[in-house]
Amino acid sequence: MVQKDEREPKRPRGRPRAYDADEALRQARNTFWKKGYSATTLDDLSDATGMNRPSLYGAFGDKRALYLATLERYVIANREAMDRELAGPLPLREALMRIYDLALALYFEADGAAQGCFLIGTAAVEAVNDDEVRGVLGKGLLTFDKSFEARIRRAQAEGEVDDASDPKILSKLASAILHTLALRSRAGDKRSTLRATAEAGVAMICGTAREGR
The missing domain is CATH 1.10.357.10 (Tetracycline Repressor, domain 2)
Structure with a gap:
C-alpha cells in the first residue's frame, strides 16, 4: 500500500458551511487506522472530522458505512x-x-x-x-x-x-x-x-x- 497524504490539524467540531467530504473521510480513516474499527467511537470520529453526530450520519451514514467508505x-x-x-x-x-x-x-x-x-x-x-x-x-x-x-x-x-x-x-x-x-x-x-x-x-x-x- 503506497498512498501517502499530509496529516492536517483537526477542525473545530460542528459541520462547517464549506464541508469537505474528502478531508472528513481522510480524518476518519486515520482514526480507524490508529484505533481499529471496534475501538473507534462516534465521539472519536466527531473529534477527528470536526463534525457532530447528526452531521456524520447525514453525510456518511452510520459508523460501519463510514468505515466501509474509508x-x-x-x-x-x-x-x-x-x-x-x-x-x-x-x-x-x-x-x-x-x-x-x-x-x-x-x-x-x-x-x-x-x-x-x-x-x-x-x-x-x-x-x-x-x-x-x-x-x-x-x-x-x-x-x-x-x-x-x-x-x-x-x-x-x-x-x-x-x-x-x-x-x-x-x-x-x-x-x-x-x-x-x-x-x-x-x-x-x-x-x-x-x-x-x-x-x-x-x-x-x-x-x-x-x-x-
Missing part, C-alpha cells in the same frame, strides 16, 4: 498509486523495490509504533464477522495482485522474465511481500530488516529473468 477509498487510491509507479520505465526489479520502499515509508510514517497497512491492519479483523468488509478486503487484495501481474507480464514481454514463468503466481508472491511488510511493521520489525526481506523477495521474483538479458 476502506474503499484506500483501495482505489493505492491501486492508482501502484499503477502509476509500475507504469514507469524502470526495470522490474527496481519498480518492485520502488513499491516496497513507498509502502515502508507509509507504514512507518506515524510517530511511535509503525501503523502498518490500513486495509490489512483493520479489515482482516473485522472480516471474520462481516461479509461486506470481507468482500472489500478480498477485492482489495485481488486488485493489488492485478497491478503486479500487469507489470510482470510486461516484463515477460520485454524479456526480463522467462516465458515459462507464471505471472499470476509471481504477482501473488509480490503481493505476499507487501502483506509481510504491512504485518511485520505493525508487529515491531525494524524498517531495515523489512527492506532486506523485500529485496530477498524481489530477487526470487526476478530470479526467473532470462540469462544474458
Whole structure:
C-alpha cells in the first residue's frame, strides 16, 4: 500500500458551511487506522472530522458505512498509486523495490509504533464477522495482485522474465511481500530488516529473468 497524504490539524467540531467530504473521510480513516474499527467511537470520529453526530450520519451514514467508505477509498487510491509507479520505465526489479520502499515509508510514517497497512491492519479483523468488509478486503487484495501481474507480464514481454514463468503466481508472491511488510511493521520489525526481506523477495521474483538479458 503506497498512498501517502499530509496529516492536517483537526477542525473545530460542528459541520462547517464549506464541508469537505474528502478531508472528513481522510480524518476518519486515520482514526480507524490508529484505533481499529471496534475501538473507534462516534465521539472519536466527531473529534477527528470536526463534525457532530447528526452531521456524520447525514453525510456518511452510520459508523460501519463510514468505515466501509474509508476502506474503499484506500483501495482505489493505492491501486492508482501502484499503477502509476509500475507504469514507469524502470526495470522490474527496481519498480518492485520502488513499491516496497513507498509502502515502508507509509507504514512507518506515524510517530511511535509503525501503523502498518490500513486495509490489512483493520479489515482482516473485522472480516471474520462481516461479509461486506470481507468482500472489500478480498477485492482489495485481488486488485493489488492485478497491478503486479500487469507489470510482470510486461516484463515477460520485454524479456526480463522467462516465458515459462507464471505471472499470476509471481504477482501473488509480490503481493505476499507487501502483506509481510504491512504485518511485520505493525508487529515491531525494524524498517531495515523489512527492506532486506523485500529485496530477498524481489530477487526470487526476478530470479526467473532470462540469462544474458
